[in-house]
Amino acid sequence: xxxxIILFALFILAFTLPAAAAKIGxxxxxxxxxxxxxxxxxxxxxxxxxxxxxxxxxxxxKSGETVSDTRKVILKQxxxxxxxxxxxxxxDSMKRGLTFLTIETDGPNNDQYLYTPAIGRPRQIASQDxxxxxxxxxxxxxxxxxxxxxxxxxxxxxxxxxxxxxxFKVTAAAKAADARFPKRISWIDQQTFIPLQVKIYNQDxxxxxxxxxGDIRPVGGIHLPFKTVAKDLLADHTTILEVVKxxxxxxxxxxxxxxxxxxxxxxxxx
Amino acid sequence: xxxxxxxLLLIVLLGFGGFAVPCALAAPADETPTEDEEDADxxxxxxxxxxxxxxxxxxxxxxxxxxxxxxxxxxxxxxxxDYDEQWHTTDRLDLKAxxxxxxxxxxxxxxxxxxxxxxxxxxxxxxxxxYAQYPLWSTAASxxxxxxxxxxxxxxxxxxxxxxxxxxxxxxxxxxxxxxxERKTGRVGTFVDLQLPRRTRLEGFWSPYFExxxxxxxxxxxxxxxxxxxxxxxxAVGDAHEPDEWSADAGYGGRVIFSVLKADxxxxxxxxxxxxxxxxxxxxxxxxxxxxxxxxxxATHPRMTLYGADIERTLGPFVLRAEAAYQPDGALFSLDWxxxxxLLLETPDGTVxxxxxxxxxGIDKNDFxxxxxxxxxxxxxxxxxxxxxxxxxxxDQSGITATLxxxxxxxxxxxxxxxxxxxxxRDQRHHAEIDYNLRTWAQVGLGAVVFxxxxxxxxxxxxxxxxxxYAKLKLVF
Numbered sequence: 093x094x095x096x097i098i099l100f101a102l103f104i105l106a107f108t109l110p111a112a113a114a115k116i117g118x119x120x121x122x123x124x125x126x127x128x129x130x131x132x133x134x135x136x137x138x139x140x141x142x143x144x145x146x147x148x149x150x151x152x153x154k155s156g157e158t159v160s161d162t163r164k165v166i167l168k169q170x171x172x173x174x175x176x177x178x179x180x181x182x183x184d185s186m187k188r189g190l191t192f193l194t195i196e197t198d199g200p201n202n203d204q205y206l207y208t209p210a211i212g213r214p215r216q217i218a219s220q221d222x223x224x225x226x227x228x229x230x231x232x233x234x235x236x237x238x239x240x241x242x243x244x245x246x247x248x249x250x251x252x253x254x255x256x257x258x259x260f261k262v263t264a265a266a267k268a269a270d271a272r273f274p275k276r277i278s279w280i281d282q283q284t285f286i287p288l289q290v291k292i293y294n295q296d297x298x299x300x301x302x303x304x305x306g307d308i309r310p311v312g313g314i315h316l317p318f319k320t321v322a323k324d325l326l327a328d329h330t331t332i333l334e335v336v337k338x339x340x341x342x343x344x345x346x347x348x349x350x351x352x353x354x355x356x357x358x359x360x361x362x
Numbered sequence: 363x364x365x366x367x368x369x370l371l372l373i374v375l376l377g378f379g380g381f382a383v384p385c386a387l388a389a390p391a392d393e394t395p396t397e398d399e400e401d402a403d404x405x406x407x408x409x410x411x412x413x414x415x416x417x418x419x420x421x422x423x424x425x426x427x428x429x430x431x432x433x434x435x436x437x438x439x440x441x442x443x444d445y446d447e448q449w450h451t452t453d454r455l456d457l458k459a460x461x462x463x464x465x466x467x468x469x470x471x472x473x474x475x476x477x478x479x480x481x482x483x484x485x486x487x488x489x490x491x492x493y494a495q496y497p498l499w500s501t502a503a504s505x506x507x508x509x510x511x512x513x514x515x516x517x518x519x520x521x522x523x524x525x526x527x528x529x530x531x532x533x534x535x536x537x538x539x540x541x542x543x544e545r546k547t548g549r550v551g552t553f554v555d556l557q558l559p560r561r562t563r564l565e566g567f568w569s570p571y572f573e574x575x576x577x578x579x580x581x582x583x584x585x586x587x588x589x590x591x592x593x594x595x596x597x598a599v600g601d602a603h604e605p606d607e608w609s610a611d612a613g614y615g616g617r618v619i620f621s622v623l624k625a626d627x628x629x630x631x632x633x634x635x636x637x638x639x640x641x642x643x644x645x646x647x648x649x650x651x652x653x654x655x656x657x658x659x660x661a662t663h664p665r666m667t668l669y670g671a672d673i674e675r676t677l678g679p680f681v682l683r684a685e686a687a688y689q690p691d692g693a694l695f696s697l698d699w700x701x702x703x704x705l706l707l708e709t710p711d712g713t714v715x716x717x718x719x720x721x722x723x724g725i726d727k728n729d730f731x732x733x734x735x736x737x738x739x740x741x742x743x744x745x746x747x748x749x750x751x752x753x754x755x756x757x758d759q760s761g762i763t764a765t766l767x768x769x770x771x772x773x774x775x776x777x778x779x780x781x782x783x784x785x786x787x788r789d790q791r792h793h794a795e796i797d798y799n800l801r802t803w804a805q806v807g808l809g810a811v812v813f814x815x816x817x818x819x820x821x822x823x824x825x826x827x828x829x830x831x832y833a834k835l836k837l838v839f
Contacts, residue, residue, distance in 0.1 A: 152412035153772045159413055160772035161802065172503065185802040187773065188432070188838060195561075203624070212543035213519060215726060216626070220679040224729045228772045255405040277400065289404050306408040321407045332412045346505060351626070352563060352619060355516070357460040357469060361430060 116260070119250050128246030128262040131280055136241060138285035139314040144170040144344040147316070148337045148362040151182075153228065154330040161228075163187055165333075166360050170349050177349040178237045181358065191354045192226065194237030202238050207354035214351045223272040230301065230322035230331040232273075243267055244276075254279045254288045255306060273300065284308055284315040300326055312340025336362055429461030429468070434838045438539075444827040450583065452477040452536055456544075467495040471514075471548075479583035480535055483576075488533065490514065491548045503559040512548035515567065517617065517630055518685050519672040521738045522780070523763060525687035525720035526630050526670035529615060531575040531637035537584040537825070539811070547573065549613060566616035572605050574663060575637045587824035589641065592659055600644045602661035605635045615668075623675075630670035630687075635663045640694040642711035653710065654703040664715070666692025679727060686721040693718040695746065695753045705752060717747040738765040756786050774799045787820035795834070807834035 116127055116134075147167040153160045163185045169178040175196040182190045189209040196202050204217035222238045225231070232238075244264035252261050259279040266274045275293040280286070286308055294300040301324050305317035318335040347353050433456055440450040453476045460469040471491040478484055493511025500506075518524030522542055532545040551569030558564070578584040580593055589599060605612065613634025620627055639661030647655035672685035694713040699705040706712055724740035743760040746753070761784035769776045779794040795809035810831040815823020 150412065154410070155772065160774060161799075162412065163802070186799050186805055186836075186838065199624070201624075210541065211521065212516060212541070216674055216676050216681045217728070218676040218679050218681055220676075221728050225733060228734065228769065252401055254403050255408075261401075291400070291404075302404050302407065304404050304407040306405065319408055321410050323407060330407075330410055332410050334412060346500070346502070347507070347557075350557060350561075350563065357430075357458070359462065359467075 119248060124248045125246060127260075128248040128264070129241070131248065131260045131262050131285075132241055132246055132264070132278075135280050135285040135287065139316070140171065140176065141169065141312060141314055141340040142171065143341045144168065145311070145314070145316075145340045146338065146342060146344060146360060147335055148360070149333050149335045151229070152332040152334075154332070156328050161185065164362065166358065166362075168344055168348055168360070170344055170346060179348050179354070180236060183358075183361065187227070189355070190227070192236060193349065193351055193354055195349075195351075196237070200240060200242065202240065204233055204236070204238050205351045205354065207351075209355065212355065214354045230324045230329055231303075235303070235322070249277075251282075252279060254281075257288060258282045259288060271295075281308070286315055286317055288317075294326075298326075300324065311338045314340055429459050431457060431459040432839065433457040434836060436834065436836045438832045438834050440830045440832045443830045445583070450477070450479050450830075452479065452539065463494070465496060469493060469495070475533075477536060480578065481581040482579075483535075486533075486576075488547050490546070493548075493553070505557045507555045509553040509555070510551075512550045513553055513567075514543075514546050514548040516543065516546075517628075517670070519628075519674050519683045519724075520685045520722040520742075521724060521726075521740055521763065521765060523722050523740060523742050523782075524685060525722060525744075526668065526672065526685060528636070528638065528666075528668060528687075529613065529632055529634075531573045533576045534638075535576050535578050535582065535584070537578065549573070551613070561619075561621045563619040564616065565619075567614065569613040569634065570608055570610055572607055572609065572612040572635050572663070573637065574602065574604055574639065574661075577639060577661075583828065584825065587819045589659075591819070592656075597656050598645075598658040600658040600660040602639060602663075603644075604661075604663055625673055625675035627673050628671065630668070630672075632666075632668040634665065636666045636692055637663065639663060640713065641696075642694065642713050643699070643706060644711075646706060646710060649703075652704075652707060654706045656699070656703075656706065656712065659712075662694075662711075664692045664694055668692075681726040683724040683726065684722065686719065689718045689720075691715060691717070693746075695750075695755045697750070697752050698754045702752070714750055714753065716750070716753075718744060719747070720744040734769045736765070736767040739763070758786075760785050761789075782822075784821060787815055787817045787823055789815040789817070789820045789822040791822045797834070797836075803838050805834075805836040807836070808832070809834060 116131060149165050149167065151163045151165050164183045165180060166183055167178065167180045169176055177196065178194045180192045182188055191207040193205045194202055201219040205214040206217055207214045217233055222234045223232050226233050226236050244266055247263045249261040249263060252259055259281055262278050262280065264276045264278065273292045273294060277291045278287045279289040281288050286305055288305050290303040291299055292301040301322065303320065303322045305320045307318040308315050309318050316335065316338055320333045322331045347356065348358060435455050437453040438451060442448050455474040457472045469491060473488050473490055475486045476484060489512065491512055491514055493509045493513045495507050495509040498506040498508050515529045516527065517529060518527040524542065527542065530546040530549055533547065534545060549567065549569040550571035551567050553567045554565065556564040578586065580589060580599055593599060611634065613632065615630070615632030617628050617630045641659045642662050643656045644660035645658040646653040647657045649655050666689055668687055668689050670685065670687040674681065674683045694715055696713050697705045697709060699712045722740050722742045724738060727737045729735065730737040740763040742763065743758065745758050746755060749757040761782060763782045765778065765780045767778040775798050777796045781792055783790045792812040793809070795807050797805050797807035799805050812829045813822045813825040815826055817823045818826070
């Protein structure tokens with residue numbers, strides 16, 4: 093009997109999310125706002141692991157065409173009921189041990205902490221710094237998990253093809269008048285709900301940053317882009333994140349997801 | 363002094379001004395990007411390539427071991443100071459290793475020091491940590507871990523000044539040259555860590571072993587001036603009165619951590635022998651039959667009780683922090699018996715015990731004014747309750763610390779400046795450093811430390827003639 097229940101649960105899990113995606117009909121102006129939000133709602137949960145996820149990646153920073161630094165990073169994510177926590181650590185170079193923790197909350201802001209070995213204690217990240225760059229990368233704290241869907245209003249545009257894949261196009265406008273990046277346009281893969289391309293505009297409505305994801309592969313029951321490139325167009329600076337390996341639901345230890353354990357050693361390595 | 367101040371100024375300018383120029387040049391002007399085709403496919407960006415990683419020689423040669431390790435070597439070469447006109451060196455190998463043994467997590471940390479600024483123990487090895495941790499119980503939302511061995515304890519939220527962080531002994535032989543976490547060594551004992559739902563955590567420890575902090579003594583580069591004055595006046599410095607190494611009540615304490623309305627809070631308590639020494643009069647000679655002539659002083663480690671609390675919360679673009687420690691007993695303060703020897707009739711050891719409060723309020727700002735510039739400002743103070751005017755310490759003390767840290771060229775170059783002033787004696791220390799990463803595993807740096815103060819026995823003022831500039835080499839593996 094129990095096996096049947098598990099089988100049923102797996103069946104539901106496998107088919108409900110694509111079914112939800114399927115409910116999003118063709119583009120229509122009248123439902124553009126509701127559709128835009130719904131696409132983001134689905135995308136937010138579509139590739140969440142059931143329990144946890146660990147990603148081993150190599151980060152390359154480029155200033156113009158010159159490679160300025162390469163670093164190994166490990167990203168771990170763990171589900172806590174409907175909420176999740178993610179922790180990111182540089183594991184080599186002079187940045188070794190620098191750890192960034194995001195704790196998803198029900199409130200208006202997620203909590204983020206940065207642990208720098210030289211300082212020796214976790215420091216909170218001010219919510220107003222959400223759109224600031226994470227360290228010297230081209231990702232913002234928001235990209236690192238600080239994004240709250242309610243901070244934006246959404247509008248779906250005409251579907252488009254990116255990298256040969258059918259995508260939903262959604263424009264998100266920040267509700268905060270002083271947002272550093274008030275507009276982001278995302279092209280979200282209709283199959284995997286991975287944002288394949290994001291264009292981010294500054295307060296002058298100039299295209300300031302772009303994020304591009306590719307080489308999408310299944311990992312456990314979810315999909316993961318094995319290559320992500322973020323580029324600051326104004327500074328001509330690029331961050332390339334290439335996944336070396338990844339595993340979902342491997343039974344990660346929960347200890348690393350506590351702010352007071354951010355300085356602790358990790359078992360994971362590559 | 364002026365020479366070192368000039369060096370400090372140069373380092374600060376180089377760090378915060380000089381770096382800004384190449385960094386600004388590296389970043390193109392904020393010009394309008396080319397006409398943007400909103401729907402343009404940017405897939406070509408995925409063709410951006412990354413080179414094969416360049417590993418440190420040590421990393422490439424890493425053998426397959428049942429444990430993981432990492433470490434760093436740091437060497438400093440100091441310029442001669444007015445104090446002794448000699449070059450000095452401070453060097454450290456810090457090695458960390460960890461692994462699993464069945465259900466046990468094993469971790470250890472060892473440091474090897476060589477520094478020629480002490481009369482004795484120029485070379486020193488310290489096993490800073492070695493412990494085994496066992497997960498006693500674990501569910502999705504809570505867990506209990508028990509550790510046994512030697513482990514460092516990190517308490518408080520202050521930046522370098524942490525009134526509550528007094529549990530782990532420290533190596534103070536290089537005075538404030540190393541940061542607080544780098545000065546620490548662990549406590550031997552049993553540690554319990556209980557993580558509960560709703561971001562609540564309880565930690566407790568019992569340490570039956572006492573280890574004193576390593577402090578500079580007579581003849582050392584950072585010899586405390588007061589100690590030197592006593593020696594100059596023929597007063598001997600006797601052996602330290604340390605409690606038994608092993609005793610059931612050497613130290614125990616704990617903290618509870620929780621969050622309320624986005625504020626991170628912690629409450630602390632500790633009872634045990636103070637790892638840091640207080641000097642007391644150890645032997646008295648007689649004058650006209652009265653025992654009022656101090657013949658020797660010695661370090662002692664009184665039992666202390668410490669209660670503390672700290673809080674951290676973001677407020678707009680700032681992060682606010684506060685930390686306080688109240689010490690109802692175990693805080694000994696010297697009486698001014700050098701001016702009035704009859705004080706020793708009433709208090710033969712020359713000290714009185716008073717309750718004390720120490721506190722820090724701080725503010726942090728990331729990306730202050732420009733990207734990658736971090737600012738930390740702190741107000742710090744202390745108050746002695748039931749103050750006795752015959753004491754040498756002030757009833758109230760206050761000061762400010764400031765830290766500026768800037769990184770550019772993708773953190774290849776970093777500069778930082780840390781300043782502390784204690785108002786009562788205009789006691790100050792400037793410390794600036796600029797670093798450049800030659801490789802991902804090699805860094806060189808240049809820095810300067812300047813002490814100032816109007817009182818030659820004050821905290822920093824006593825080292826007024828010991829300003830120095832230094833060159834640094836750091837290798838990580």
